[in-house]
Amino acid sequence: MAIDKFEILTSTCVPLPAENVDTDQIIPARFLKATSREGFGENLFRDWRYDKQNTPVKDFVLNNSKYSGKILVTGKNFGSGSSREHAAWAIFDYGFRVVVSSFFADIFKNNAMNNGLLPVQVSETFLKNIFEEIEKDAATELQVNLEKQEIKLLATGDKETFDINPYKKLCFLNGYDDIDFLLSKKEKIIAFEQQRKD
Amino acid sequence: MKPKTLFDKIWNSHVVDSIPDGPDVLYIDRHYIHEVTSPQAFTGLRKRSIPLFRPKRTLATADHNIPTEHQERPIREELSRIQVETLSKNCKDFGVELYGLGHPYNGIVHVIGAELGFTQPGMTIVCGDSHTSTHGAFGSIAFGIGTSEVEMVFASQCVLQPKPKKMRINIEGKLRRGVTAKDIILYIISQISASGATGYFVEYAGRAIRSLSMEARMTICNMSIEMGARGGLIAPDETTFAYMEGREFAPQEKEWDIALEKWKTLKTDPDAVFDKELNFKAEDIRPMITYGTNPGMGMAIKGTIPHLEDIPKSEQLSFQKALKYMDFEPGMKLEGYPIDYVFLGSCTNGRIEDIRAFASLVKGKKKAESVTTWIVPGSRQVEKQAYAEGLVKILEEAGFAFRQPGCSACLAMNEDKIPAGKYAVSTSNRNFEGRQGPGARTLLASPLTAAAAAITGKITNPADLM
Ligand code: SF4
Numbered sequence: 001m002a003i004d005k006f007e008i009l010t011s012t013c014v015p016l017p018a019e020n021v022d023t024d025q026i027i028p029a030r031f032l033k034a035t036s037r038e039g040f041g042e043n044l045f046r047d048w049r050y051d052k053q054n055t056p057v058k059d060f061v062l063n064n065s066k067y068s069g070k071i072l073v074t075g076k077n078f079g080s081g082s083s084r085e086h087a088a089w090a091i092f093d094y095g096f097r098v099v100v101s102s103f104f105a106d107i108f109k110n111n112a113m114n115n116g117l118l119p120v121q122v123s124e125t126f127l128k129n130i131f132e133e134i135e136k137d138a139a140t141e142l143q144v145n146l147e148k149q150e151i152k153l154l155a156t157g158d159k160e161t162f163d164i165n166p167y168k169k170l171c172f173l174n175g176y177d178d179i180d181f182l183l184s185k186k187e188k189i190i191a192f193e194q195q196r197k198d
Numbered sequence: 199m200k201p202k203t204l205f206d207k208i209w210n211s212h213v214v215d216s217i218p219d220g221p222d223v224l225y226i227d228r229h230y231i232h233e234v235t236s237p238q239a240f241t242g243l244r245k246r247s248i249p250l251f252r253p254k255r256t257l258a259t260a261d262h263n264i265p266t267e268h269q270e271r272p273i274r275e276e277l278s279r280i281q282v283e284t285l286s287k288n289c290k291d292f293g294v295e296l297y298g299l300g301h302p303y304n305g306i307v308h309v310i311g312a313e314l315g316f317t318q319p320g321m322t323i324v325c326g327d328s329h330t331s332t333h334g335a336f337g338s339i340a341f342g343i344g345t346s347e348v349e350m351v352f353a354s355q356c357v358l359q360p361k362p363k364k365m366r367i368n369i370e371g372k373l374r375r376g377v378t379a380k381d382i383i384l385y386i387i388s389q390i391s392a393s394g395a396t397g398y399f400v401e402y403a404g405r406a407i408r409s410l411s412m413e414a415r416m417t418i419c420n421m422s423i424e425m426g427a428r429g430g431l432i433a434p435d436e437t438t439f440a441y442m443e444g445r446e447f448a449p450q451e452k453e454w455d456i457a458l459e460k461w462k463t464l465k466t467d468p469d470a471v472f473d474k475e476l477n478f479k480a481e482d483i484r485p486m487i488t489y490g491t492n493p494g495m496g497m498a499i500k501g502t503i504p505h506l507e508d509i510p511k512s513e514q515l516s517f518q519k520a521l522k523y524m525d526f527e528p529g530m531k532l533e534g535y536p537i538d539y540v541f542l543g544s545c546t547n548g549r550i551e552d553i554r555a556f557a558s559l560v561k562g563k564k565k566a567e568s569v570t571t572w573i574v575p576g577s578r579q580v581e582k583q584a585y586a587e588g589l590v591k592i593l594e595e596a597g598f599a600f601r602q603p604g605c606s607a608c609l610a611m612n613e614d615k616i617p618a619g620k621y622a623v624s625t626s627n628r629n630f631e632g633r634q635g636p637g638a639r640t641l642l643a644s645p646l647t648a649a650a651a652a653i654t655g656k657i658t659n660p661a662d663l664m
Contacts, residue, residue, distance in 0.1 A: 019516045020392065020492055024630040029609045033263060033277035035237035035284050047632050052618075076512070077393045080426065080492070081630055082609075083328035084235065085344035106362075106396055106428055107328060107342055114346035124512070165360060167220025178346065179242070182354035185215060185223055189354055192214045192225055 004116060005175040009097055010143045010154070012069035015134045016061055021074060022081035023108065027090040029082075040086055041093030062094075066138040070097045073130050073142075077101075078119075079108025088112045098144050100151065102127045113168050114178065120144060120151055126160045129153065146172055201467035203364050204433050205399050208339045208464070212322045214356055221358040227321035228333075229256045229351045230307045231294070233263055233285040234611070235326030239349035240288040252355045253293040257316055260285055260298050261306045262327075263611045266574050266601040269299055278612065292352075303446075305577020305603045308332040308545035312416060313579055315445025319434040319461040324351060329545050329627065331422040334431035335415035336438055337464045339399070341429040362428045363397055363473040366466075368404035371480035376661030378555065379414035380547060380625065380644035382406070383421040384486035384496040386478065392494035396426030398474065401466060406480035407432060412441040413551040420546045421627050424493035433465040485659050488629050488642040489532060490520035495629075497532075499647065499659045505529045523631055524639050525619075532641075532657045539622035540571040540652040541634070542645055544608035547625035548576030550583050552645040557589040559649035559660060565597035566655030572614060573598055574606040598652070610635045623651040 031043040048060050056063040072091065078101040079087060088111040091099065098118045112119045122130070133140045133153055141154040146169065152159035170176060182189075202210075215223040236258070243250060250256070263278045273279035282299065289296035297303040303310055308329055311317045317333040323340035324330060326348045333340035347357050367386060387394070400422050407415070415432050422430030439458060442448045449457040484498035495517075497503065505528045509517045521528065542548070542556050553575065565571060573593060575581040581603055584590050590600045607614040608626040610633065616622045618637025625648050629640035643651070646660035653663065 018519070019513065022492070022630045024628070024633050028632055028636070029611045032234050032611060033281050035281060036241065037238050047636055052636070075516075077396075077426075080392060081328070081628060083326065083342040083344055085238075085326075085346060088344070103393065103396075105393070105426060107344060111344035111346065114344060165220060167217050167358075178358055179246070179350055179353050182223065182350055182356055182358070183248070185354065185356070189214050189223075189225065189356055 019075035023087040026087040040090035080105040230325035250292040309576035315448035331429040334419040337434035365398040369406040379417040388496035400430040538620040543574030544626035
């Protein structure tokens with residue numbers, strides 16, 4: 001699935017200060033029965049978003065019209081637990097393009113990057129700073145510049161650089177797809193299989 | 199030559215190509231698939247009009263989303279049925295061997311892969327399921343992948359992976375009575391936290407590990423992911439080879455001898471360096487139970503939940519949230535606390551030894567009236583053996599029913615859900631909020647501790663009943 005090119009994203013944010021948000025919270029297992037990739041956004045954070053009667057939980061941030069945007073800002077160790085890629089699909093399908101946290105679980109990070117969702121890891125201090133700015137003003141904008149690997153709080157000018165694997169960066173910047181890449185390696189893979197046989 | 203870790207040896211021998219500053223192209227020997235994380239990957243192949251590159255290296259089962267009663271009847275729930283049928287169609291269209299519902303080899307993907315000998319030492323193994331780390335017990339590099347990566351393996355038999363860092367966890371000494379593999383791993387995670395091994399691939403070593411059976415080793419490697427590790431492995435030895443011999447897909451006759459020679463070389467060189475090394479003493483480990491909503495929130499059954507002051511500031515909020523969900527108080531003792539459900543099963547503890555352990559403790563006793571118990575074998579073969587060994591009879595005499603294999607209440611995708619607010623002592627691997635059903639409260643423990651709870655109706659140290 002070719003992904004859209006990603007260069008600079010400027011957007012308001014949705015703050016979710018919880019830590020250790022696991023993939024069961026992001027998308028509960030009972031929604032994994034679909035056989036396509038689409039439509040998971042509807043059930044993103046389902047059990048936090050709706051109560052048992054299916055009425056929206058008022059204080060959950062996705063139900064608060066004050067907050068919107070393409071950037072989800074969240075606490076430490078985001079995306080732990082199950083390897084379900086549905087978690088990344090759900091966040092993407094909901095409309096987010098970037099998740100900011102001070103720490104991501106490994107598999108989630110991979111899954112996110114394989115689906116055009118950019119995980120941006122910042123320091124604890126910077127994360128706190130972002131949360132505070134959003135708290136003060138819900139219209140606070142963040143700018144993510146992938147080329148420069150830089151994330152900036154537009155109002156204060158505070159910024160930080162973030163890491164990304166250079167190969168993945170290239171994929172994001174060019175909308176490049178891993179499978180096309182692997183298919184281009186077919187001959188090498190076959191040669192590898194043959195050499196292992198002797 | 200520079201001394202190498204076992205992990206390095208296996209990894210390096212599977213690198214097809216390295217991308218400068220990028221991940222390695224890693225060749226995959228075994229690919230397990232199931233109904234939940236494969237359909238979108240098959241759709242990807244169809245969209246690109248390409249075949250599945252090496253179907254013989256792939257094995258499929260239906261396990262996550264199937265009922266554990268009346269498996270001979272059509273699946274009632276429509277979405278689940280469609281998912282299982284989609285798997286059958288995909289396997290047929292793309293030439294993949296499927297051990298579907300009702301097949302004598304059907305079962306939880308990580309249970310059947312090992313018992314069929316499809317998993318072997320020195321291999322690279324992936325599956326769209328995080329507990330693929332289970333297979334590391336055989337001295338292989340096994341890890342969970344997402345659906346996009348499942349599609350990569352379908353298309354090219356390779357994945358793109360950055361090489362993780364290496365950690366070794368040594369456990370020396372002798373285990374106490376009533377302490378099992380599950381307690382070891384819950385103990386380790388409680389010591390290093392649910393993210394303590396993120397970015398690492400772990401090798402478990404030391405005398406206490408060497409003394410474990412293959413099934414116990416699988417329990418340990420299974421939960422590596424619960425401390426954030428990419429996977430965990432244990433160097434193969436005589437225990438491994440004895441387990442492998444004669445299994446369905448294990449090498450036979452001359453090939454067995456050749457394989458054995460190779461497998462014997464699979465160990466970490468004496469002076470190899472790890473990025474991190476941790477040491478634990480087996481004697482320090484007691485029967486464990488979790489009290490919170492991640493597997494790192496564990497303690498000895500006879501212990502007390504930490505006080506707020508004992509928790510680092512940055513984690514106090516999530517600690518309080520977890521206790522609120524569980525309806526526990528800081529500083530509380532859990533021993534003797536009444537519970538409502540017991541679940542024995544999953545790829546962590548659904549193998550024959552686990553059922554034996556449970557049966558050994560409940561033999562001649564009676565199930566507590568107040569407790570609902572689900573005993574779910576990990577596979578059809580485990581089920582068959584439990585009947586053959588007379589374990590089911592022991593269980594039935596003690597008042598327990600024996601179900602059919604599947605993931606069941608481990609992730610509660612089927613109808614085996616713990617009701618909201620109820621406490622379940624569970625031998626599975628995750629105690630996340632809602633994991634076993636919306637509002638369910640999970641206490642992770644070993645099969646022995648589960649058995650003790652099922653008999654007394656309370657959280658009980660199994661050593662007291664042995
Ligand atoms: S038993 Fe649980 S952890 Fe294991 S494969 Fe099934 S759902 Fe995953």
